[in-house]
Amino acid sequence: MAIYSVHGDPSKPEEAVFVREGFSFAAFVFQPFWALWSRMWVTAAILFAIGILISTLNFSSTVQSLASLMIALVFGAIANDLRRRSLSLKGKEGLGLVSGDSLEEAELRFYLSGPSQPAVNAALAPDVPRPAPGHEPLGLFG
Numbered sequence: 001m002a003i004y005s006v007h008g009d010p011s012k013p014e015e016a017v018f019v020r021e022g023f024s025f026a027a028f029v030f031q032p033f034w035a036l037w038s039r040m041w042v043t044a045a046i047l048f049a050i051g052i053l054i055s056t057l058n059f060s061s062t063v064q065s066l067a068s069l070m071i072a073l074v075f076g077a078i079a080n081d082l083r084r085r086s087l088s089l090k091g092k093e094g095l096g097l098v099s100g101d102s103l104e105e106a107e108l109r110f111y112l113s114g115p116s117q118p119a120v121n122a123a124l125a126p127d128v129p130r131p132a133p134g135h136e137p138l139g140l141f142g
Contacts, residue, residue, distance in 0.1 A: 003099045004106045007092040028076030040086050
C-alpha cells in the first residue's frame, strides 16, 4: 500500500495534488522531462545543465555513465520531495496523508473522508497533555 501526501487549497479540495511517498521510477528514467512534466522549471534546467556538463567533460565513457547513473538514482530518490517543496512554494499547503493501493484508491479515500476530516494518520499528530499553568515540571519527565 502506497502513501500519498495531499497538497492544495483547503477551500478547493477538488484541485488537490497527490504526491506518492518514496522513490520515483519515472523521475529516475526521465529526469529532466519528469521535472518539466511536474512544472519544476529550475530543476529541469539544472538537470539539463548537469547532463551537458557530464557529456562535455573529458572523462572515460565508464566514468560518465557512472556519474549519470548516480545522478539518476539520487534524483529518483528525492524527486517527490522536491515536488512537494515546489508545491508548497506555489502556495499549495499540505492537506494530509492518505494511503491506497493505487492513486485512484487514495483519491477515493481522501474525498470520502470529507473536507473537515482528511484521511490523516492519527499517529502523526498525537494529543499531548499540556501541564497546568503554574505547574513546574520536575526533571525531564515532569
